[in-house]
Amino acid sequence: MRTLHWFRNDLRLQDNPGLALACEQGEVLPVFIFDTDEPAESVPGAASRAWLDRSLRALSSSLGGGLLVLKGSAEGLLPDLCHRYSIDAVTWNRSYEPFAIARDTRIKQSLKADGLTVTSSNGALLYEPWESVKKDGTPYRVFTPFYKHCRANLATRAPINLKTKRLRLVPLEGPSNVDALHLTPSVPWDETMLSDWAPGEAGALARLEAFLASGIGSYRLGRDYPAQQSVSRLSPHLHFGEISPHLILARLADAPIDDNLEHFVKELVWREFAHHLLYHFPELPSKNLQEKFDWFPWVEDPVRLKAWQSGQTGYPIVDAGMRELWQTGSMHNRVRMIVASFLVKNLTQHWHHGLQWFWDCLVDADLASNSASWQWCAGSGADAAPYFRIFNPITQGQRFDPDGTYTKRFLPELEALPKQYLFDPWNAPHDVLSASGIVLGKDYPAPIVDVKSSREHALQAFAEMKRRAML
DNA sequence: TAGCTCGTTGGACAA
DNA sequence: TTTGTCCAACGAGCT
Known part of the structure; x- marks a missing residue:
């Protein structure tokens, strides 16, 4: 046969x-x-x-x-x-x-x-999307009950071991080559982008082992600090199916059960939740899950959008994240939330713009995760964040990159700037800036918006949305 | 059924 | 410097 x-x-x-x-x-x-x-x-x-x-x-x-x-x-x-x-x-x-x-x-x-x-x-998934529904048959829209339901009621299977020796292949009629797909760009920027990654099954398994050896032990707290190596970096491998979530779960069974492990399992289930949402709400990539967001007064501003995309907003933690994305095809999770909040709230630009840019730049771009996450950040999704939860890029930088290690890695022009001014360089005294070799607006951009007034503007926009939606 | 609790990731401000 | 409280209100989910 x-x-x-x-x-x-x-x-x-x-x-x-x-x-x-x-x-x-x-x-x-x-x-x-x-x-x-x-x-x-x-x-x-x-x-x-x-x-x-x-x-x-x-x-x-x-x-x-x-x-x-x-x-x-x-x-x-x-x-x-x-x-x-x-x-x-x-x-x-x-x-x-x-x-x-x-x-x-x-x-x-x-x-x-x-x-x-x-x-x-x-x-691809631990749980089939149609299995994880509420007692009344409707899909979960809030993560925590979804998570509890899956963990308590749904079994996961053991990994299937393929005996590769028994794999008998049908001989091909002619040569077959990946080159024919022309998947790589004509200017080979992808070589540097992928230099820190190992695509493929062997790379995925090695990444899992490296994470188990040195990341998971400090995962719960460490995952918030982009300068640390505490996150798994398994997302592109999972997206392309180079490793299965069942295999990861089975491998985790050997690790000590603690808060770190449970938090990581939760992240795997977040991936499931995104697929669950996309399955039950197929318009997730394009339509606001909460209809009232159709009334949100988004601003179209191509110049500011370009500044955000290219890491030239004048907010170092945002710019570091956007340049990390451009250079490596990835971005630390904490920073993803900060840059998303900045685009959607401080710049009040439609989450579609963020989704599209991430889609083109991320090596782990996944229709379910990308759509669900952008809607979560915008507040338009299931289980949305309260509208007043707006990340402050200055305090987020100070809190989660206290040494500036991450930020300076991607913004070498700020290398000499003392860390007390790293996240708001425009507040640095003139002599400090000149001693650091920085002219704002020349070596590094002045901030494109004021964080305080743009926050007020975003809150007003939410009020405006509610007013319009009520009419 | 009706009522209760809670919602991944925050900020600002007062004490 | 740290800690507590409020910022809105609603609807999901559970008992």
Whole structure:
């Protein structure tokens, strides 16, 4: 029997239920298709494409070059492949994005009509989105009850060990090369961006072990400090399915049960919650979950948006974060909240702008997590933050980067500035600035908004939204 | 059912 | 310097 395993966001061999099933049934034809039918909201951004390129090369290599890589309409290509390679069955692991659900349903029907056996499995989530609903059958909208429900009532499975020796691959008709996808940019900025990452299954497993060895022990408190190495940095690996959450959970079983561990598990469940929200509210990437936010008086200001994107706002902790994003394809979680709050509240710009920029720049860009997180920051989402919770970029910097190590790493022009002025350089006396070799507005921007008055403006905008929504 | 509690990540200000 | 309190009000979720 010959089974085609359609790789999507499950670019790994271990704990891959679809692949394991295919392997049990006989010969396997492993296929990856860069689907050109995807809508704009799902097409990977530039940073993600660069990661995908490396990840596919790693997967192809671990399959001895036996991965068939194609670009085109998955819906059109799959029936043709099945015919050409005399395929009897097709397996894949489920994707929960609205487009993928609709596409996969159509493909399943069509292949079944052709007499093939089609099986989809859960390779990406600890809990199926339709399992985690309230007693009345409606989806959870608040994280904490969702978390308690999942942990108390839903079982997770053990990882599936693939005996790679038993993997028998169908010989390809011709050469297949990741190069054909043209996923990397013509100017090779991706090489420096990815220099600190190791895309692929081996890199993901190594990252998990490194985190268990040196990060998780101080996770609960350390995760708030961007200069520390206390976060897992597993998100891009999870997004591309280079590692499964089940495998992570199983590996955590060996670690001592304490606050740090429970906090990390909570973060894994936040990922589940984002997928749960996207599944139940497919318009999450574009529409305010709370309708009253349709009345919010957003400001369109391309100049300030550009300053935010390029890390030139004049607020060092914001600029450090935005430059980290540009340079590394990632940003520390604490700083993500600070820059998001700055865009949405201090600049009162629509969260769509932030979502779009993150989508293009992040190597871990994920439709569910990105959409749910931006809506959370904007206050328009489920379980929203109160509107008056506006991060102050000065005090956040002082509190969470007290030595300025993180900020100075990405703003070398402020290297000589004493840390007492690092987060509000415009308040530094002239002689301190000149001794530090800084002319504000030349070496480093003057602040593009006043944090106090822009906070007042944001609060007024929320009041205005409520007034309009009431009418 | 009706009532109660709580909501991932904060800021400002007073004491 | 640290700690406590208020900032609104509403709806989700639970008992």
